[in-house]
Amino acid sequence: MPRTTTLECSGCPPLRALTFDALGLIKVVEARDVQRGVPQVVERWGDPESAKCVTAVSMIDRSSHPLLAVARKNNRIDVLSPINGDVQATISDAHDLNIISEENNIVGLHLFAKQNLELASRDCTLLSCTTKGNASIRSVEFADSSTGSSCIDSPKTWNVCSGGNILCSKVDGNENFALFGGKGVEINIWDLKNFTKIWNSKSPPKDSLGIFTPTWFTSATFLMKDDHRKFVAGTNSHQVRLYDISAQRRPVLSFDFRETSIKALAEDIDGYSIYVGNGSGDMASFDIRTGKMLGCFSGKCSGSIRSIVRHPDLPVVASSGLDSYLRLWDIKTRQLLSAVFLKQPVMHVLFDSNFIVNGPCKEQTQPEIMVSEEVEVSPLKRKKTSRNKEHMIDGSERKKRSKQSKDRKNSEENDGHENIASRDKKSKSASKKKNKSPIPGL
Secondary structure, three states: OOOOOOOOOOOEOOEEEEEEEOOOOEEEEEEOOOOOEOOEEEEEEOOOOHHHOEEEEEEEOOOOOOEEEEEEOOOEEEEEOOOOOOEEEEEEOOOOOOOOOOOOOEEEEEEEOOOOHHHHOOEEEEEEEEOOOEEEEEEEEOOOOOOOOOEEOOOEEEEOOOOOEEEEEEEOOOOOEEEEEEEOEEEEEEEOOOOEEEEEOOOOOOOOOOOOOOOEEEEEEEEEOOEEEEEEEEEOOOEEEEEEOOOOOOOOEEEEOOOOOEEEEEEOOOOOEEEEEEOOOOEEEEEOOOOEEEEEOOOOOOOOEEEEEEOOOOOEEEEEEOOOEEEEEEOOOOOEEEEEEOOOOEEEEEEOOOOOOOOHHHHHHHHHHHHHHHHHHHHHHHHHHHHHHHHHHHHHHHHHHHHHHHHHHHHHHHHHHHHHHHHHHHHHHHHHHHHHOOOOOO
16 A cells, blocks of 8 residues: 555645646646635646656747747657647657657756846746756747748757766756766766866765765756755755865765665755655755755655755745645745645646736636535535434433433422421421320329
8 A cells, every 4th residue: 555644734825836747738737726725626727648758848938928838758848838828839859869769858958038028028048858868959930810920040060978878957047057967977067158177076985885886966056046056956865965166076975864775965045955756755944064864754755756846935845756746835844835746756846936816817716626626525515414413303302301300309308308397397297296185084
């Protein structure tokens, strides 16, 4: 039997999350209650197909002209709107990067945010990287309403590794540097302006027993948006390593977490806290300055955690994985706020920080969800109230009957005492009369 949590969920603040599953579906999850609400799936984009499994995602989260890029298992990249799901452009890497087998999937994807919103509304620039280390940067101009076709410039390609498989890729907050790492590939950082490698990590030495741990990075993230020198990486040997490229090539701090491989990492906005998820469903937060665990998140996931995302404004962190659940946690108490079952394994999750509850489209769809909730909940309440009423009626009747029986007993006892007292009085009066009567012969 899978291990699942039995904790009561208190609900989460109003938020909007986008989930991407193994069948290529994009599901929009929203919590619309102002105080504490239960998140539900309000929209679903795409058709289920195993070849469209989502392997990497990236989103430009802004109030005007937001964009979402989705890389799929069939080596296709869709650029769409995260508001309504309309596809703006479609990119295929099958001919550009000589992708022959399915083992060379896109594992790294990043949309570059533009400062000029007018240009951002008409085109975008994205970075992609495959398992074999084929990286490329290209610009895409969206299709016009008149022509109906999008223009894609010739990509700038380079190779980030000579051997092994790339499993993790990340771009810093200033979008000037990118890191790559994987199985048999040490973490290396590239300058995206000059397309040159500026730093390469070095594997730790052998331990006291002479055992060497092979290189196998599974996830990585930068600690701060404005500093590309410090980053954290998770390994298949359940290790979390902190690197500082200005100090040395080997990790400056390393610690273990449980006994299974690290599958997901996420940084906090404070710059020193991280969230770690592994292959057995364990999730915890650490202070990366000391390597001490701040605490584990209450509850147990029944599958491997594949994605962890921190909300940029709310004290909420989301996790998803192979158990098909989207879980929302409170950062301060590390308690489970809500869990949504999405039917398919969830590979990635993203937050939309510009979600507003009082929008016009949200108010129209809100009554329908409230009606469905009342229909599902009302029968249970009715059954419970009817049973309670029956129990209350039975209890009141029993009390009445017991009171009546007690009253009868008390009345009978009182009657018996009155009869005895009357008999005593009669006998005493009769004896007095006999004493007062004259005695014959005197």
